[in-house]
Amino acid sequence: MLHWLAASRADLVPPAARPGALLVDLACGGGLMAPHVARLGYRHVGVDIGLAGLRTAREHGVTVVRGSVLAVPLADGCADVVTAGEILEHVEDPGQVLAESARLLRPGGVLVVDSIAGTRLAGLVAVTVAERLPGGPPKGIHDPALFVDRRELLAAADRAGLDLRLWGLRPSVRDLVAWRRGRRDVVRMRAMAYSGILFAGVGSKRGTTGRRTADAARTVGP
Template identity: 60%
Template sequence: MPDAPTRERNDPGQYDDLAPHWWDPHGPFAMLHWLAAARGALVPPPARGTTPLLVDLGCGAGLLAPHVAGYRHVGVDLTTSALTQAAGHGVRPVRGDVTRVPLRSGCADVVAAGEILEHVTDLDAAVDEACRLLRPGGLLVIDTLAATALARLVAVTLAEKVRGVPTGIHDPDLFVDRDRLRRACARHGVELTLWGIRPSVRDLVARAAGRRLTVRMVRVPTSAVLFQAVGRKVG
């Protein structure tokens, strides 16, 4: 697996360094494909005759796009090289910081924040923006890494050692406190339901043997490493 040149942890420039690998199912972003599929499964199909708006915060190269057909898909990201690829997959690109999104309040039927909250230095500001964008009744979909010693071990120490993720892509000091996340969302009338997920071991074995290309994410009893969360904004 290619690694980015040596940079500070969580440096956004790593995504430019690794830009050719976004859509490679065998590449350093393979797990992001699996997570995008799991995230998309939480988004209900649009009602007949409607084209609701989905705002994809930290959209990267648009990996969510194949899983949210029927939505007007707006992707927000800071990395121009990733946005260019997202546009090629039907995403309307918006260059912006997820803590200061240049879109109007209440515009979104769905806001997806997938694998982005563990990269922001101001969690409350990112949550404020995600909830601001939601219309009443709109759905917030999140997946991220928990602020625990176990997550540091699994998602950084072990993952980087076995080359499951690019070295330095995460700063574990930014991993997300689950109670803080719940409180931040609740201030905006979004009550989160939260659960843990991990890759299917059976699928990982089949992929290693060349019998599968993708790996399903499955629910687990603990949310102490990788977790999903969903909630609707009250009117």
């Protein structure tokens, strides 16, 4: 499913608008975003604390930097795009990840996130069910206490100078059936109004005025 989410995340990244545009991939792991980032025309810098993942990411053409997503060792305003996928639900302070993302972004730069919502239903689906399925996430990899409060996340984004919009994600049922039958390698993720299990979001860093756009900083659905 990490491959499905990487592809879904890439669909939210705009093509590079200038030569040398930089995408910073927070918690890049083994570099699943690499083929998508290359296609979109960015220089790809991946940040992670795991050496094994960074070695694999480097093999996929990613420029790797070892460091924490809570204190990224990169310069202010260096990035045109920051992605933070499948990481907010693993840190105690998701707002700090957004603050670091805002620091890294140029004014007008784009932030793309996805994570697991802090709801009982999300805990049931992501832990009780998913971790028992063959091929699902390793047992114990998720701590429901760290699942993300979406309202707090939006408030943190606003404080960091980011206009952020969230919505729900689900696998395509048709693709999922085809995948189970061995007919597809990747299952497309579909947007939905309910964001209380898995959610995605796109934000932009405000310019020097700091004004919020009229449609920004809101969540779609309950």
